[in-house]
Amino acid sequence: MMQRVVFTVVVLGLLSACSVEPWVKPYERAHLADPIMNPDRDPVSSAYLNHVHDAREGAKGAGLASGGGCGCN
Amino acid sequence: MMGKRRTMIKSGLAFVLSAMIFMATAAADEVQGKAPDFTLKSASGKNLKLSEYRGEVVLLNFWASWCGPCRQEMPYLEQLQDRYASYGFTVMGVNVEEDSSKARKMLKDVSVTFPILFDTSNSVSKAYKVAAMPTTVIIDRDGNMRYLHKGYKAGDEATYKQWIKKLIRE
Amino acid sequence: MQVWHRVVAVVVTRIFLGLSLLLVWQFVQTAAAAVLPEDRADVMYHSYNGGGVEVTGPSILLRKSFAKNFSGSYNYYVDNVSSASIDVLSQASPYTEVRKENSVNLDYLHDKTVMSAGFTASRENDYDANTSFFSLTQNMFGDLTTVTLGYSRGSNIVKNNNDPSFEATADMRSYRLSLSQVLTKDLLLGFAYEAIADEGYLNNPYRSVRYVDSSVPAGYAWQPEVYPQTRTSNAAAIRLNYYLPYRASVYGGYRYFDDTWGIGANTYSIGYIQPYGSNWLFDINYRYYNQNNADFYSDLFPYYDAQNFLARDKELSTYSSHQLGIGVTYMFAKNGFGFIKSGSANFYYNYMYFNYEDFRNVLDSTPATVGDEPLYTMSANVLRMFVSLWF
Secondary structure: OHHHHHHHHHHHHHHHHOOOOOOOOHHHOOOOOOHHHOOOOOHHHHHHHHHHHHHHOOOOOOOOOOOOOOOEO | OHHHHHHHHHHHHHHHHHHHHHHHHOOOOEOOOEOOOOEEEEOOOOEEEHHHHOOOEEEEEEEOOOOHHHHHHHHHHHHHHHHHHHHOEEEEEEEOOOOOHHHHHHHHHOOOOOOEEEOOOOHHHHHOOOOOEOEEEEEOOOOEEEEEEEOOOOOHHHHHHHHHHHHHHO | OOHHHHHHHHHHHHHHHHHHHHHHHHHHOOOOOOOOOOOEEEEEEEEEEEOOEEEEEEEEEEEEEEOOOEEEEEEEEEEEEEEOOHHHHHHOOOEEEEEEEEEEEEEEEEOOEEEEEEEEEEEEOOEEEEEEEEEEEEEEOOOOEEEEEEEEEEEEEEEOOOOOOOEEEEEEEEEEEEEEEEEEOOEEEEEEEEEEEEEEOOOOOOOEEEEEOOOOOOOEEEEEOEOOOEEEEEEEEEEEEEEEOOOEEEEEEEEEEEEOOOOEEEEEEEEEEEEEOOOEEEEEEEEEEEEOOOOOEOOOEOOOOOOOOEEOOHHHOOEEEEEEEEEEEEEEOOOOEOOEOEEEEEEEEEEEEEEEEEEEOHHHOOHHHOOOOOEEEEEEEEEEEEEEEEO
16 A cells, blocks of 8 residues: 555656646736636635535535636745 | 554655755755846837846846736835935836736836836747746846746845845945 | 445545645745735625525625735624425424524645635534534646645534434545646636545434325325435536636536435536626526435335335435526726725626426325325525625
């Protein structure tokens, strides 16, 4: 089990160490930084609608987290 | 068996922690090389060329109107301009947007006295290999790049101040 | 637990362990950093009205960054419930109840990693839920990729207002992996996977199932529902956001769900955001949901104690639902006003329609039609009105 974990980590570590040239440059992110491209711009509102669904449906989970955006800092 | 596994985990964690400490103390932000020259149109309408500022310390700041930290940084850059301009120093703001109308609008509310240039074709951003927003490059009086800082967090302006003071004295 | 569930569980825990070690490795690399969530205050009024149930209340959020690398938030949420739902009307009597929920969250930023932890306490007179979570978010590959690993743990106490001596517990453990990937300067992809394990008293102490009983006038009788003590579920979702050249966006998503109770569900959603001028946003969206029933679900069992596990909760039945939504946002103070950086006023309305395929309306029952009552349908109106301020 430990061997497989080490193997997974080494592979993922090598992948992350590969310097992939970002194909969208930081100065090209104007559209991604626009609030209309941010699915999580109103967390209170989205959380409430998820709650409405969870309370009435059999399915649950896999609500999505944030990303994209301006990529600043 | 449990004892062996525990030792492995402990040594693994020890390695990781020491690696973290080592990395944290490594030096960042110092660069070398000639600052690529460029000519760009400025907000005042004139074309400005970087090499014309040879003899002055230049702080080149790549920014965009859609970038929150860039907007936060502007007033501090204006403070630096105000304080050190008489010592032979200038800030040059390079706006990286293809459409400069939003930037011009923002400048009406956040007025600055240093020149703002429009890099609408991103040729200068590419030449300086801009890899973060904002990016600040400090160039010495001989036209060499000395410091490159990626991003902006509250307190970074104090670091810029230290670098500028050092280069002004050279 | 089915064989493939075991395989998935093993794969998930291995990937989870591998990724957490990877994130520690990434933690070590110094480079340009990520950002914490913005400082903000949100005040929302929410209202749900449908199927004889009315739930309204406030939700207030405060978020503030401090000490350069920390951001903390507090949320206060209330559900004022007034219920005369079909279950309540057929098995009990209408009631009102208040549920209060308090949450605190803390985020810590170091270079490209954000570590978050939080705790939520929900209280009502017959149910206490305590949930804690921990997550790691990592920006990679030139900030084009964001990976989040999350773990949360819930411990709940279930009580019965009709029986003060009753008290049971239910525990929840969830593992989450989500990924956000910038595909082009106009296209954003999101993916999430979550595995949830529930254990303990998982049903509702007030709800019953019905079975055929020709010895009573109604033709059927009630007995308390009996659920399994464990439930393991998997959900995987994908989402896309696309920026249209004239400044608008279109978004859509799909979620797959299944669990060890035999429920399989699909969620499809699509939406469109149209700005107007520099201050207005209009959002229109549609969501379709369908699920098949749990293995131990039936609207009418043939006799008393027909199975080991018995359920008649319409949430576990076979049904589909449609949801239409419209939203209007007005952005004000865009150039600041005093200590406010910007603000927005929002109004969102959703219409939901539920169509049950094996849950019947017993309020419309006669002895002659037992088991043949009309299938139940219901609709609901959901309102969200909120103001957000950024500092």
